[in-house]
Amino acid sequence: MDAQRDRLFKALLTAAEHADDAAALTAYLSRLGRGHRKYGTLPTHYPAVGECLIAALTRYAAACWDEAAEAAWVRVYTAISQIMIDAAAEDEAKSPAWWQAEIVSHERRTRDIAVVTVRPDQPYPFLAGQYTSLETPWWPRTWRHYSFSTAPRPDGLLSFHVKAVPAGWVSNALVHRARPGDVLRLGPPTGSMTVDHSTDNGLLCLGGGTGIAPIKALVEDVAEHGSRRPVEVFYGARRDDDLYDIDTLLRLQRSHLWLSVRPVVSDGPTRRLSGQLPQIVRQYGPWTTYDAYLSGPPGMIRSSIDALTHIGIPPDRIRHDSIHELMAG
Ligand SMILES: Cc1cc2nc3c(=O)[nH]c(=O)nc-3n(C[C@H](O)[C@H](O)[C@H](O)COP(=O)(O)OP(=O)(O)OC[C@H]3O[C@@H](n4cnc5c(N)ncnc54)[C@H](O)[C@@H]3O)c2cc1C
The missing domain is CATH 3.40.50.80 (Nucleotide-binding domain of ferredoxin-NADP reductase (FNR) module)
Structure with missing residues (x-):
């Protein structure tokens, strides 16, 4: 629950940081909404989270909480959730919530680094320089980000370079436990570190x-x-x-x-x-x-x-x- 609480808090802070930049705010929340599809999030879940959030604020921010503050939070949360719900619905029409991806090769490069190559069960469109979120069978519902190590390939395979960090759950599973035949889950591609082909810089x-x-x-x-x-x-x-x-x-x-x-x-x-x-x-x-x-x-x-x-x-x-x-x- 601690990790979940931190994530919700970070999302609210990031939304607040972008409050004066509608385009950046919408892009951030849309990405968040699309990313939530892999958790099985439904539109009906949002009001329940909103009620809990308002109840928590009412209790723990009692010193500065009044009707106006509550109305403002309800307005903000409703706007945030609507952007996320709309983005998820739009995404549903064109791509799955997650991809199953079978490991087809696992190559140890050093004691703690492996190159893991997977075959997704459906075409997986992405751009060179992007990353995805990944879940292993050994840590269900624990997702971590990994960057694609190649540009899109004609055979549709995806590769990742994973370094096992001390006591890290997912990275150690991927480096020390994963084998060809194991099946991972991938979220959608994301990230803007892509080549701008409109310039010759x-x-x-x-x-x-x-x-x-x-x-x-x-x-x-x-x-x-x-x-x-x-x-x-x-x-x-x-x-x-x-x-x-x-x-x-x-x-x-x-x-x-x-x-x-x-x-x-x-x-x-x-x-x-x-x-x-x-x-x-x-x-x-x-x-x-x-x-x-x-x-x-x-x-x-x-x-x-x-x-x-x-x-x-x-x-x-x-x-x-x-x-x-x-x-x-
Ligand atoms: C955009 C993005 C792209 C990424 N791409 C890659 C990639 O291509 N390859 C890759 O190997 N990783 C990548 N990462 C990091 C990856 O997402 C995980 O954070 C990392 O594998 C650790 O996950 P874990 O579950 O093993 O560790 P956790 O269980 O989350 O952490 C366990 C412990 O290890 C510590 N820890 C976490 N990360 C590190 C670290 N790097 N060094 C030392 N201690 C650490 C934590 O503080 C914690 O104490 C990327 C992260 C982001 C945000």
């Missing part, structure tokens, strides 16, 4: 740890579009051994003249570039004509945003997954 890509997975997908996407945009990838890891996908990236670099890949190691001895990703990226460039794509742990994303805005890339040309989502894990 170069792509500056920073991938830390398994954050390299969606970056590789972006490289494949650019290759498929046959453009000659420069793509500069900085691939960061703590130690040399943690650069589990470096061979694939160097192979891509050999096939594409427009692609440059620089591995960066932050701790320990290395024959690669040594240091933190943002610090190394600043030694190259200039990057002012590039769009930036960042993927990795929240701390890396934050420090990279700071470094890149400092060297002149406008914030609206820096794409990354939501830091809130990443922190919520």
